[in-house]
Amino acid sequence: MSSRPRSRRQDPRTQSLLPRAARERIAEDAVLLAGAASADAPALLAALQPVIAQAPWRHMVTPGGLTMSVAMTNCGHVGWVSDRRGYRYDSVDPDSGRPWPGMPALLQRLAARAAAMAGFAGFKPDACLVNRYAPGTRLSLHQDRNELDLSAPVVSVSLGLPAVFLFGGLRRADPAQRIALLHGDVVVWGGRQRLAFHGVTALADGEHPLTGACRINLTFRKAL
Numbered sequence: 001m002s003s004r005p006r007s008r009r010q011d012p013r014t015q016s017l018l019p020r021a022a023r024e025r026i027a028e029d030a031v032l033l034a035g036a037a038s039a040d041a042p043a044l045l046a047a048l049q050p051v052i053a054q055a056p057w058r059h060m061v062t063p064g065g066l067t068m069s070v071a072m073t074n075c076g077h078v079g080w081v082s083d084r085r086g087y088r089y090d091s092v093d094p095d096s097g098r099p100w101p102g103m104p105a106l107l108q109r110l111a112a113r114a115a116a117m118a119g120f121a122g123f124k125p126d127a128c129l130v131n132r133y134a135p136g137t138r139l140s141l142h143q144d145r146n147e148l149d150l151s152a153p154v155v156s157v158s159l160g161l162p163a164v165f166l167f168g169g170l171r172r173a174d175p176a177q178r179i180a181l182l183h184g185d186v187v188v189w190g191g192r193q194r195l196a197f198h199g200v201t202a203l204a205d206g207e208h209p210l211t212g213a214c215r216i217n218l219t220f221r222k223a224l
């Protein structure tokens, strides 16, 4: 067994020593492309600026009435929304009453390329949920199951401050692995892991040269 997966799981600080775009299988059907997006990160963040201008960050409310600590927006044909009525994908941004901004071509290409590298050829995401974590922000354990086609993978891109990702099993009570997700990391979740419980622990304080005091995660999905 190589020491690299062990170090990723136990010490996020050592990750800068790793070769970029090194592949790691987190689990069956979950592939980590470490640093695969780091070269594109400045361009990805620049491409997000007009998205955020058109569809500003907001804190959605869960069906149970809690305000989420993660700030969110979307681009693509549809966007993920939550309110008192439930979770769903909607082609309209409820804050503006207008369609979500289109998905920038660079984001689309990156997601498709990453999916193909993980064995999912022809991935054409129609939704990109953009999550922003400030220090202290967390995302509690949940499943992503609002998508119609669960055979398509989910591709996630981490930018900015590092996070500890909780990767559990198919039941909420299953033990969760803790995996460091660092700037530029891309993960493709498919097949058996598609309905795994997952979450993000409270973001630690810090400053990243490209994002400042936050982590931004892009989650690409085929929702329709």
Ligand code: MD3
Pocket: 129, 131, 139, 144, 154, 156, 187, 189, 193, 194, 195, 196, 197, 198, 199, 200, 217, 219
């Ligand atoms: C594993 N976002 O938006 S991305 C979410 O870092 C979400 O912002 C987290 O979970 C974030 O729903 C994690 C990684 C991820 C996304 C979807 C998955 C992991 C997944 C779906 C199934 C299994």
Ligand code: FE
Pocket: 142, 143, 144, 198
């Ligand atoms: Fe999720």
